[in-house]
Amino acid sequence: PLALVRNGDRIRLSARDKRIDLLVDEVELARRAAEIRPAQxxxxxxxxxxxxxxxxxxxxxxxxxxxxxxxxxxxx
Structure with missing residues (x-):
């Protein structure tokens, strides 16, 4: 969900597990997703x-x- 990432968000990176996790709760992600507008x-x-x-x-x-x-x- 790269479009939902904001400055200051915490991110966990695991090279061993080959993962990048956005440490933002689901409620906040849903709020951000609702604000996204398609390109004009x-x-x-x-x-x-x-x-x-x-x-x-x-x-x-x-x-x-x-x-x-x-x-x-x-x-x-």
């Missing part, structure tokens, strides 16, 4: 739209999907 207005064109539609995740190299050896299915 998608870009219809331009670099922002290109970025949104075609940039790969960090695990995949943060490159445009059409510049890789294996483009996304939409482009085939």
């Amino acid at each position: 207005g998608m870009y219809a064109r331009g670099y922002q739209r290109l970025y949104h539609d075609h940039v790969l995740s960090a695990a995949a190299g943060c490159d445009f999907d059409f510049l890789t050896a294996f483009p996304s299915e939409e482009l085939k």
